[in-house]
Every structure is written in C-alpha cells, then in structure tokens.
Amino acid sequence: MLLWQLLAEENAVQDAIELHHVIDFDGNVGQQLQILNEEAHRASPVQIVPEEEPEVLSDTPKFSCNVCLDEHPLEDVAVVEGCGHEFCRDCMKDFIESKLSDGQYPVMCPICQASRDNTGAPRGYVGRYLIDQLGFTQEQYNKWIELELNQHSMTLECRRCGSSSLVSREDFISAEIFHCPSSECDHVWCKRCGKTIEAAEDDEDDDVSHSCDGSTEFARLMSHSGWKACPGCETPIEKTEGCNHITCQVSGCNTHFCYKCGETIIRSTDNTEISAAWRSHFSADCPLYGMPL
Ligand SMILES: [Zn+2]
Ligand SMILES: [Zn+2]
Ligand SMILES: [Zn+2]
Ligand SMILES: [Zn+2]
Ligand SMILES: [Zn+2]
Ligand SMILES: [Zn+2]
Ligand SMILES: [Zn+2]
Structure with missing residues (x-):
C-alpha cells in the first residue's frame, strides 16, 4: 500500500510537472506571437512622428529609425532636410558612407529614393549639416566637399x-x-x-x-x-583685276554677277543674252556703277 501510494503520488507530481511544461510552452507561444505582432506593426511603411509633439513612449522621448526600425532616444535622430524622414545616426552614417565610396552626389534620402510617390511630394537630400553632425573621417569629409563643389561648379581650363x-x-x-x-x-x-x-x-x-x-x-x-560669293553657287571669288563683270568659273554654274553690288546678272551661256543683261544692269540697276573699285 505504501509503495502504491508513493507511486501514485509520484505520478501526480509527474503530471503536475508535465502540466507546468504545457503552461510554460503555451506561454512562450503567446509571447512569440506578441513579438511577431509588434514586429509587423513596426515594419508598417512610414511612421511619421510629428516634430512638434514627439511621441513619448517612456521617460526619454524616442523615435523609430526608418531603416533598422528600432526605437532610439530622440537625441540619436538624424533628420533629412526636405522630407523630414528620421533615421538613427548609425544607419544614416552607413548609408552616406556607401554613397561616398560610390562617388554619388547628391545623396537622396533612402526612404524618398525607394518611394514610388509621384505626387510631387518634396524629396529630401543629405546636406552638409548631416555630414557635420554625424562625424566622418577627414578623408570622407574632403570627398564630400569635393563632390559638393563639383555639383555646383565647373572647371574652366x-x-x-x-x-x-x-x-x-x-x-x-x-x-x-x-x-x-x-x-x-x-x-x-x-x-x-x-x-x-x-x-x-x-x-x-x-x-x-x-x-x-x-x-x-x-x-x-x-x-x-572684299571677297564676294557667287550668288549662284556661293563659291567665294576674289577679284584681283579686270572689270566688275564676274563670270563664275565653277563648272555648270554659269552665273554672271556684278562684283560691285553682288547681284546676279544672268545665268546663261548665250553671249548675246549676257551682253544685253550687263548693259541693262550697269545702265539702270547697279547703284555702284561708275564708282571707283
Ligand atoms: Zn537605424
Ligand atoms: Zn525622405
Ligand atoms: Zn563653336
Ligand atoms: Zn589662357
Ligand atoms: Zn557660281
Ligand atoms: Zn567686263
Ligand atoms: Zn551691280
């Protein structure tokens, strides 16, 4: 009897231990679900914390970084000018460093860059104040200044x-x-x-x-x-001597023009026609007729 009682008691204890395990296991599942819910909530696309009244989650004001999605004390915030998107200093520094090593300038805010918003909402760019705030090496700083200068000025050589x-x-x-x-x-x-x-x-x-x-x-x-171009074919002709009656020498042009006024007299190969046209030009049309060369 005593042995049976002992065995029964032991079973009860065993049951209780197993029950405790179940409770403990259930409790863990519940906790894990809660963590998953929280992460899903944090991952929701854009969390805008109004600048005037920061959301006070505990004693120290906090914000959510748009990259790592962690909550950080507000003093660690790096705000991109133009859009106001907030990041923790570490994430922003990593991001800018990768752009610097690629020689990319200007550096657009990572959220704005990923956004497909075409509504013309202002896009933010990393400005010099963020570079000063985040603290880069002298080499990185110089690189930034160089990229910045190249953006706003050109070399004239x-x-x-x-x-x-x-x-x-x-x-x-x-x-x-x-x-x-x-x-x-x-x-x-x-x-x-x-x-x-x-x-x-x-x-x-x-x-x-x-x-x-x-x-x-x-x-x-x-x-x-004092050269003149033939009005028929635009070939430049320099008159060195002779009268102002120029016959273009370009084959097929057949233009006769006046070196004084540059006008076409006639396009012809018929000498009788050409002579008549010249007489007519110098007697009436050409205002420069008779003037010295
Ligand atoms: Zn971050
Ligand atoms: Zn932005
Ligand atoms: Zn030119
Ligand atoms: Zn020079
Ligand atoms: Zn000609
Ligand atoms: Zn002549
Ligand atoms: Zn003329």
Whole structure:
C-alpha cells in the first residue's frame, strides 16, 4: 500500500510537472506571437512622428529609425532636410558612407529614393549639416566637399596657357564663349566646339562672331578682304583685276554677277543674252556703277 501510494503520488507530481511544461510552452507561444505582432506593426511603411509633439513612449522621448526600425532616444535622430524622414545616426552614417565610396552626389534620402510617390511630394537630400553632425573621417569629409563643389561648379581650363578656375554651374551653362581666367592670356574659345575665336580685327562690332562650322568666320574674312560669293553657287571669288563683270568659273554654274553690288546678272551661256543683261544692269540697276573699285 505504501509503495502504491508513493507511486501514485509520484505520478501526480509527474503530471503536475508535465502540466507546468504545457503552461510554460503555451506561454512562450503567446509571447512569440506578441513579438511577431509588434514586429509587423513596426515594419508598417512610414511612421511619421510629428516634430512638434514627439511621441513619448517612456521617460526619454524616442523615435523609430526608418531603416533598422528600432526605437532610439530622440537625441540619436538624424533628420533629412526636405522630407523630414528620421533615421538613427548609425544607419544614416552607413548609408552616406556607401554613397561616398560610390562617388554619388547628391545623396537622396533612402526612404524618398525607394518611394514610388509621384505626387510631387518634396524629396529630401543629405546636406552638409548631416555630414557635420554625424562625424566622418577627414578623408570622407574632403570627398564630400569635393563632390559638393563639383555639383555646383565647373572647371574652366584654358588649353593655351593651362590655367584653370572654377565657375558657377549657372554661368557655365549660360555662357557660349569662354575667356581665359588668367589676365595674362587673351584666349577666347567656343564652349561647344572648343575652337579658338579670333577677335574681330575691325572694331565695328564688339560681338565676337563665331559659328562652330566656321561659316561666320569665313563670311567675316570674305567681307574683310572684299571677297564676294557667287550668288549662284556661293563659291567665294576674289577679284584681283579686270572689270566688275564676274563670270563664275565653277563648272555648270554659269552665273554672271556684278562684283560691285553682288547681284546676279544672268545665268546663261548665250553671249548675246549676257551682253544685253550687263548693259541693262550697269545702265539702270547697279547703284555702284561708275564708282571707283
Ligand atoms: Zn537605424
Ligand atoms: Zn525622405
Ligand atoms: Zn589662357
Ligand atoms: Zn563653336
Ligand atoms: Zn557660281
Ligand atoms: Zn567686263
Ligand atoms: Zn551691280
């Protein structure tokens, strides 16, 4: 009897232990479910904590980092300007470091970058204040400054004397011609084709005329040297001697024109027709007829 009682009691204890295990196990499942729920809640896309009244979760104000989704004391917050998205300093620093090593600039806020929002909501960019706040190495800081400068300015370099200077991006974009930054060099060149632009020798107009295909320069040379282009085929012709009756020598052009006024007299190969046209031009049409060459 005693042995049976002992055995029965032992069974009861065993039962109780097993029951306790079940309770304990259930309790764990419940806890795990709760943790999963909390994580799902935290992972919900954007948590906006109003800046004026931070959500007070305990004694110290906290915020949720948009990257690691952990809660951090508010003093660890790194806020991106423009959008106000909040990150913990560690996450933001890692993010900026990876962009810096890729040489990417400007650096857009990671949430804004991932967002497919096309409603024109302002997008945030990492500014210098965040770089100052997060504390980078001197090398990383220099790299940032370099990227920042390159973004807002362009290097102007003179091919002739080798001197260079930074100009603002707006000036660079709006300019058509560049003057060498050195005061000892008078090199002027075209932004588009890079060709040197010779200053006009006649100071009639201050504008430096240039066209990338050279046609403006050629026209200026023509007018400067007194050359005329054949009105029939635009071939430049220099008259060195003889009368003002020019017969274009380009085969098939057959244009006869007046070197005085540049007008076409006739396009013909018929000598009788040509003579008549000339007489008519010099007797009436040409205002320069009779003037010295
Ligand atoms: Zn974080
Ligand atoms: Zn953002
Ligand atoms: Zn120069
Ligand atoms: Zn040009
Ligand atoms: Zn011609
Ligand atoms: Zn003649
Ligand atoms: Zn004429």
